[in-house]
Amino acid sequence: MVKRKINLGSLRSQRWYGPEDMRGTSHRARSRQLGYSSEDFGGKPCVGIINTWSDMNTCHSHFKQRVEEIKRGVYESGGFPIELPAMSLGEIMVKPSTMLYRNFLAMEAEELIRCHPIDGVVLMGGCDKTTPALLMAALTMDLPAIYMPAGPMLRGYYAGETLGSGTDVLRYWADKRAGLIDQDTFENVVGGLSRSAGTCMVMGTAATMMSIAETLGLALPGSSSIPAVDSHHALMASATGRRIVEMIWEDLKPSDILNQSSFDNAAIVDMALGGSTNAMIHLIAVAGRAGIKLDLDQFDKISRTIPVIANIKPSGKFLMEDFYYAGGLKALLLRLADKLDLDAKTITGGTLSENIKGAEVYDNDVILPLDKPLYHEGGTAILKGNLAPNGCVIKQTAADPKFYNHKGKAVVFSNYSDLSARIDDPKLVVDENSVLVLQNSGPIGAPGMPEWGMLPIPKKLLKKGVRDMVRISDCRMSGTAYGTCILHISPEAAIGGPLALVKDGDIIELNIHDRELNLLVDRKELEKRKLKWKAPKFPASRGYTALFAQHVTQAHEGCDFDFLHFGKPTPEPLIF
Numbered sequence: 001m002v003k004r005k006i007n008l009g010s011l012r013s014q015r016w017y018g019p020e021d022m023r024g025t026s027h028r029a030r031s032r033q034l035g036y037s038s039e040d041f042g043g044k045p046c047v048g049i050i051n052t053w054s055d056m057n058t059c060h061s062h063f064k065q066r067v068e069e070i071k072r073g074v075y076e077s078g079g080f081p082i083e084l085p086a087m088s089l090g091e092i093m094v095k096p097s098t099m100l101y102r103n104f105l106a107m108e109a110e111e112l113i114r115c116h117p118i119d120g121v122v123l124m125g126g127c128d129k130t131t132p133a134l135l136m137a138a139l140t141m142d143l144p145a146i147y148m149p150a151g152p153m154l155r156g157y158y159a160g161e162t163l164g165s166g167t168d169v170l171r172y173w174a175d176k177r178a179g180l181i182d183q184d185t186f187e188n189v190v191g192g193l194s195r196s197a198g199t200c201m202v203m204g205t206a207a208t209m210m211s212i213a214e215t216l217g218l219a220l221p222g223s224s225s226i227p228a229v230d231s232h233h234a235l236m237a238s239a240t241g242r243r244i245v246e247m248i249w250e251d252l253k254p255s256d257i258l259n260q261s262s263f264d265n266a267a268i269v270d271m272a273l274g275g276s277t278n279a280m281i282h283l284i285a286v287a288g289r290a291g292i293k294l295d296l297d298q299f300d301k302i303s304r305t306i307p308v309i310a311n312i313k314p315s316g317k318f319l320m321e322d323f324y325y326a327g328g329l330k331a332l333l334l335r336l337a338d339k340l341d342l343d344a345k346t347i348t349g350g351t352l353s354e355n356i357k358g359a360e361v362y363d364n365d366v367i368l369p370l371d372k373p374l375y376h377e378g379g380t381a382i383l384k385g386n387l388a389p390n391g392c393v394i395k396q397t398a399a400d401p402k403f404y405n406h407k408g409k410a411v412v413f414s415n416y417s418d419l420s421a422r423i424d425d426p427k428l429v430v431d432e433n434s435v436l437v438l439q440n441s442g443p444i445g446a447p448g449m450p451e452w453g454m455l456p457i458p459k460k461l462l463k464k465g466v467r468d469m470v471r472i473s474d475c476r477m478s479g480t481a482y483g484t485c486i487l488h489i490s491p492e493a494a495i496g497g498p499l500a501l502v503k504d505g506d507i508i509e510l511n512i513h514d515r516e517l518n519l520l521v522d523r524k525e526l527e528k529r530k531l532k533w534k535a536p537k538f539p540a541s542r543g544y545t546a547l548f549a550q551h552v553t554q555a556h557e558g559c560d561f562d563f564l565h566f567g568k569p570t571p572e573p574l575i576f
């Protein structure tokens, strides 16, 4: 039974539809132009459904169908659904990087919510940046909101082998570059990986962020683990539609749900999942929109105490479909119960504790016991030192342990074009102990901080069987990727961070246990280099890219725009 906290007259949409003036009449009449009578929209909560479907989003191809199921749920609960398309940010097709456009979608979704006659919103996302962007928008607007996760695609198969998105492509790509397989085999591997609608099915950024959204209490319990094409996914979509109408009457908003504990819970789950390094950036940005400060030190504190128990690629062995059959996120939350604040509120109107009642772990090989973890600490470690004064990240579970404590000579690439041009040059002075360094690939330098951080191993070393090296950059890497890749160095090279001062042959020291990353070059020498340093020319002087470069914050601050992070929402529009 829904406890109504608000009445019809105080619905936000009534500011458009209610008044008996010229504008109110016009809003009602124009809705009739769309084929809706006052029985459809009058006296009902209006639910915006932000749909990130497009022909170019390979992971959201089921959203055309799912949106109908959400609408059905809204109608069933006595609401009026309004579908609002938004930039879809398909990770594979959008260049130079969807990260450049995460803030664009966050702004677009915020404005869509603000300017339309809606009382609450369903957020349809999943493919990497769509989740944080939609959450950032909804938290800023603070209307009742539910996130509907796209869900992962089915497992990949090739020649009897189970394959994970990204992770196994990268492995086979290294084999192809080493001359071990031909193009036809590689095409077949990639073909075998894309079997259905849904997001990448390893614990990449999409699966991590969908799980985080559910942990934050912003999605229906259990929703984030359901494979995209499972009939339970369709059932979850209509249930989402029913629930948002109730939430509008209950006036249950993100600000009633989220607090510091919600974000600590999210960080704990991220560490236990062996989640994507991208989660650090996104969670900081999302928390900022809720007015909550998260920093990298807090993540590292949590990482020291939470073991990785999700045995999922790229850190582990299984895939998201296996995770669902093993009990999914609810089972993982149950296993972490002692570590979480189970009193945290959720969109159900109840607590996390109520949401995991009845949950069970069905496969202890997929969701491991706490005393038999995949790794004794969290999946991501935060490093600091003179090379990264504001911090950087490494997915320690996806790195070769022989590099946990390592010293090597830098091989420096000044940007991505330089890397592409020289990495396979037979004359490149490099060996398996070298440290590959990529500069000017951060939020401003690239721009948009693309996923170039898993720098390719030089072909001549691949042929010798080398499959991991220490790699350092100010960009990101795909959550599906692996290797000893130190990412998100802050401040970035393009604004004069110490990464810009590294030269070929400098010694770099990495110590994951002590969380240290240092350039072993004399301070005076670094000061001299800094005096000679010139900022690279920024590639765009107009449009959104120029706005991005002027206002994006650094990786350790979440890469939100400085005028939106912690900012107050723009006032409600005048309606006349």
Ligand code: FES
Pocket (backbone or CB within 6 Å): 058, 059, 090, 091, 092, 126, 127, 128, 165, 198, 199, 200, 204, 206
């Ligand atoms: Fe969409 Fe990986 S490409 S989630």
